[in-house]
Amino acid sequence: MATRLASVPVAETYKVHARLDGVTRIYPPRAGHGEVHALGPLSLDLRAGEFLSVVGPSGCGKSTLLDVLAGLAVPSAGTVEFEGKRVLGEVPDGVGVVFQEDASFPWLSVEDNVAFGLRRAGMDAAETRRRVDFAVGFMGLKDFRRAYPSQLSGGMRQRVCIARTLVLQPRLILLDEPFGALDQQTRLLMGDELLRLWRETGATVLLITHALDEANLLSDRIGVMAARPGRFIDIVGTGWPRDRDSRLAERPDFGAVTARLWSYLRGESLKALQGSSPPLGGEAR
Amino acid sequence: MATRLASVPVAETYKVHARLDGVTRIYPPRAGHGEVHALGPLSLDLRAGEFLSVVGPSGCGKSTLLDVLAGLAVPSAGTVEFEGKRVLGEVPDGVGVVFQEDASFPWLSVEDNVAFGLRRAGMDAAETRRRVDFAVGFMGLKDFRRAYPSQLSGGMRQRVCIARTLVLQPRLILLDEPFGALDQQTRLLMGDELLRLWRETGATVLLITHALDEANLLSDRIGVMAARPGRFIDIVGTGWPRDRDSRLAERPDFGAVTARLWSYLRGESLKALQGSSPPLGGEAR
């Protein structure tokens, strides 16, 4: 994909591409349940051009973190900045998001779904067509370009949403378990493509994932979140070369990082399953 | 969970618990797209009390297979049998299904969601309560029992659906990527619990999953599906002892099975991504 997409160098312009500062998010009490302290306080500097993954137990606040970072939810406390400007209840230009839920538009065909953002942005028809063709093919949806989401499998719908975001060439890409409904092989292929795209466009990527080796393989840094309220226990730097792909998994030191993530998470997941966890001290930047 | 659930021995009564015979499923042409040959022809004997996983590239027809087996979809050709009786457009008694999509009822609280099937089946209140309490706790939703699905994270909603099916103690459990939205650690814990339940109730389990080592770890046999139209390339027997848990992954021969699955799938996923695959010969029983 990257071969055909113009590159948008980010790294030179900003050192810190996005910054979360003392962010918390508390859902107000509602029918059946009291207030939920879902996130934070948490601080994070997302460096320009880096690939950061976030892992953590189910329900720990990863999706909430993404919402706050994208400007989709207002933090209960703390501030969010993107490219030096405060994010205040509006999604800044240059941010692309793939949600955890299926967000394909059921009333649009696959290609219209993918072209959606381009058309709204006023991209000319020829370029739109070129990019859509490329993305549809790349996502393995060529046979289904005129089909509607109701005719697709779960994984295919997810791919439609990924394509719809990537054709826009965002400078900050936020991905919430984008490969959750894909088989491992497809995941790997997509992961490699994502890496290539990242390298060639210089975009900053934040990826929420459940697969630890995927996080390991793709990332410069991996934030490990504690059970709710979500905060970073640690942010693990991998030190992999920028020019990596899935063959990285064969390196002997690869396993060590995964193992470290494992050991962090073992306790947290158990805690999350067993109910309200006591507040944790660890917070990392 | 199993500790408190009465066991339903299936193995003695039936040798073949469910049978698919020459099943195909073709979706009729519809708006935007022609007909889709999603599945088969495919035959499968699901042995009583076995744990069978199905892996395959995205869009290959796994969910379709599950629909047909459960009686939720009528095959375009071929027959389906469960416990010796033909399955004809109706879900037979004793079959439990967890769907790939979020099927939690937004108008019910977590505990009412879990109790739903029991109440409809006329289970008495005390027993319902007992089972629901257990399942809710076991799924790590104790703090959220009165919450509504809109207040839960993606993974939490998925756990609600798993609980809702398991409290019914089905004799044949069909699971479509039930752990897709769960982090790896939680997956492992749930997997172990599922194994225990399976052992103690003697139920037959068919699990669709994307995680190959999960398939390997949990299963007696693993069906590997080819790209659409979905058929089995091979059904790999693992030969693991019935009395297994996640520590199995440490065995030296564990990796070999995963590797074998990998090698099967590599080609298929690529094929699936690249568009209409030529019909494949392999079909296994």
Next chain:
Amino acid sequence: MTLSLRSLRSLRDPILVAIGLVTLWQVLHQIAGDSAVTAPAPTLAHLWEMVGQARFLPHLRETGLAFLQALAISCIGGVLVGVVLGGHRLTGEVAEPILVGLYSVPKITLYPVILLLFGLGMPAKVAFGALHGIIPVVLFTMNAVRNVNRTYLRAGRAMRLTPAQTAWHILVPATLPEIFSGLRIGFSLTLLGTMLGELFASQRGLGFLLMTAIDLHDVKTILAIAVLISAFAVLANAALLAIDRRLHRGATPEAEKT
């Protein structure tokens, strides 16, 4: 505490609107004069006096009785028919165009046919009321049922629900907001229909009073009756809304403020 504050607020806003409507009424009165709209104060006084009279009660009872029966038919029948038409595709496709087509014909013109079927009197009024009210309920229910998330229905089938159980435990709760929208419109139209029935041939009932008032050009009484009916409909609507909110309180997240 917070709860009572919130319910106070939910009362306050409609009351503001009501005050606005009365003001509008006064303005209209200033523009149009007594022969078209009487002023609010004397009209309300007249209404008070009317309701106080003993001869008013039988009229009220007559209309009330007819209305309640018609309402029962509209609501129960409407939801049942709506669920069936929405849930069973073929039935829906066969019946919907016929129903909607017949409904779109101004019902006054069907009056002779109603008379033919039900004769003069209570049954005709009930039929006329139900005829007006049932279709909105059917349409809203049917459309909502058609658009119910398929996964819920699949889950129901997987739990071997009977059609009745599916209808009652999945289709109805999943479509409750739409059903209530239909019920609210159906409620009001049933009331209107019942009165229209009385308008044509009657010797008792609010419709009868209204008709004599129109004949006599007794604007004050016309308005008084209209106000009475509207107030009743508004209160009933508010009650339906409150029930609706309670029934699906967890299901829809309140709009998030950003």
Next chain:
Amino acid sequence: MISKATIIRTVVLVGAVAALEVACRTGAIQPALVIAPSAMVKALAETLQSDDFGGHVQQTLSAVAIAMTLAIVGGFAIGFVLHWIPFLRRAFNPFLAAYYAIPHFAFYPLLIVIFGLGPAPLIVLATLFAMVAMIVATMAGLDRVPRVLLKTARIHRLSLMQEIWRIRLPAAAPHILSGLKLAVAYSFIGVIAGEFILSTSGIGHEIAYAYDNFDNPRMYALILFVLGIVTTFNMLVWTWERRLARRRGMAS
């Protein structure tokens, strides 16, 4: 290709019409009340040829068209505003559907004062009548728009109009349909019933006139005519709905 439903529906309708025909011909139903369908058709043919008929039809249909357009567009807009501003919604919600209970025909004198003599009061009445259902359905439909789609809209930084037009409207469309169907029905009912009571021309008046003059053939012919036009309109909505449904996998 004719669908199974169409066939069954045709059979049902033909059966009903035939039963009515037989009942009328055998005298089970007096011609004073209902006339035989064949007689209705014959009368309709005659009515269509009468020279002043075109004027009535034109008057009624243009009033209906105006009312329908205003009601659908305005109803959606108002429904959207009420949905958008919770305060307004809380305030107006109880009054909306209650509107239907008001005996509006009692207010003709007022309408005449405000809108004068002519088609305007009729159009106002019909518009209001049709619009309320549209408003209620719009609000119900907008409540149903999945939140993740709204988030997607914000990610794409859509303007308010774009968001309404590109996301909320299509996402709510299947739910708004119940309001749309009622709006179509009520535009007709409003105009024709208004003409029936108030006006001195238009189809509604013609029906009333035939009614008062015991001209049953003409009355039923006109009702049949209305039924035909209304059905045509409904079929348009219906076809559109089916197309929506097919795309979304609701029908097969």
Next chain:
Amino acid sequence: EDIVVTHYGSLLYGVPYAIALEKGWFKEAGVDVTGILTSKGGGTSVRNMMAGDTLYAEVALPAALSAIKEGFNIKILSGGTDGRSSFWVTRVGEAIDKPADLKGKRFVYSRPKSVSESVTLAALNSWNVPVADVKMIAIGDFGAGLTALEHNKVDVAIIPEPIYSQKEKAGVKYKVIPWLDEKLPAYTQTVAIATDETIAKRPEKLRAVIEARRKGVEFLYANPKESAAILAKAYNLPPDVAASALDNIIKMNPTWWNRGELKQPLMEAMAEALGSVGALQLPIDWKAAVQPGFEPAAKTQ
């Protein structure tokens, strides 16, 4: 038994029935009238009588004639009301004092081809005012007509009793144009009808109703005061309005309530008026329309 009386409860056609009901004369005559159904005039009254299996109805003559003309199985039995009973009014201060003033004025009537239209045309004709010189506006009903009059959207309207008295008591002033219909011939307004079936099967009941009504009419003229009280009660009118309404009608037309005789010339006058505007096809086959033998016996005093 139920009977139908057009506009019962609002317009004054029903006064004799109210009196008869109050005095128990229906029972006395051998019919137990339990309810008097009202209806909004026009064809509705006739249709209601037929569909509701009601014994008897007093309806507008034009409606009865149309129904019979269209082949409905009903017959005219006896007379109801004849002649003028309404006021022609304009706004106070409007200069309509002589026939020449009518030129260019706007006349309101209820519906095309209705009694009000035919009467208006006949009145204009009687003063040799060409229809082309005035504007005729149809508006639906009296109430709307009055509103339109007040808001200067029309110039001449017809007000029947008891609306006139009621408006007068409420302080609304109109300018009456008494001379306008002076030269009009008298015409029948309402008549009693019944279905052929009832006439064949239960003629004695019909006679009883007609007899009780006759007594009511005679009482009405003999005791206007007491009648006004009964009217006020039955119609829920203020006593003074009821009294003034009765008074006005008796003053204007001392024979409005007819004892029950059918007055052929007056019926024909109405038929002609209707025929002149095309509301009725002439000629009428009176033999087929009228069922003889139901008119009350000659005066019993």
